[in-house]
Amino acid sequence: MQIVYCHCAYARVIAPEVKNEVLERLACSGVEWESVPDLCEMSARKDARLAALASRGGIRIAACYPRAVRSLFEAAEAPLEEGARILNMRTEPADRIVAELTEAAT
Numbered sequence: 001m002q003i004v005y006c007h008c009a010y011a012r013v014i015a016p017e018v019k020n021e022v023l024e025r026l027a028c029s030g031v032e033w034e035s036v037p038d039l040c041e042m043s044a045r046k047d048a049r050l051a052a053l054a055s056r057g058g059i060r061i062a063a064c065y066p067r068a069v070r071s072l073f074e075a076a077e078a079p080l081e082e083g084a085r086i087l088n089m090r091t092e093p094a095d096r097i098v099a100e101l102t103e104a105a106t
Contacts, residue, residue: 002056003033003101006063010038013064014089021094022062031102039063043072051078060085060101 005026008014026033034053036042039061042050053059054073059080063069066086073080080086087097 001058001060002053003031004053004059004061004063005033005035006039006061006069007035007037008040008064008089010041011064018089018094018097022089022097025094025098026062026101029098029102033101039069039072043076046076050076054078054080054084057081058083060087062087062089062097062101064088064090 003026005023007023008019023035036049036053039050050073055078061069061084063086065088069086070080070084085100087100089097
């Protein structure tokens with residue numbers, strides 16, 4: 001399983017306190033995870049790292065709306081597999097996001 005945290009550095013659509021709490025809890029969780037600065041910007045540049053992330057099975061992504069995240073990967077010609085889990089930091093509390101990200105990793 002791969003955990004990806006999007007810091008949403010440019011859009012500023014996620015409450016800073018939620019982003020920071022998810023980031024801090026992941027850092028203290030003891031599970032392996034990867035942080036990316038901004039999936040939107042990566043998609044716009046068709047960053048090859050998106051294809052690398054999409055190719056990994058069991059990916060879990062903390063970002064924003066699942067439909068938007070899937071579209072970002074598709075726009076970068078790196079569609080996510082059907083089983084990918086996308087957790088919405090815009091609408092879900094940090095504790096629930098971190099619990100879902102780490103439940104199978106511990």
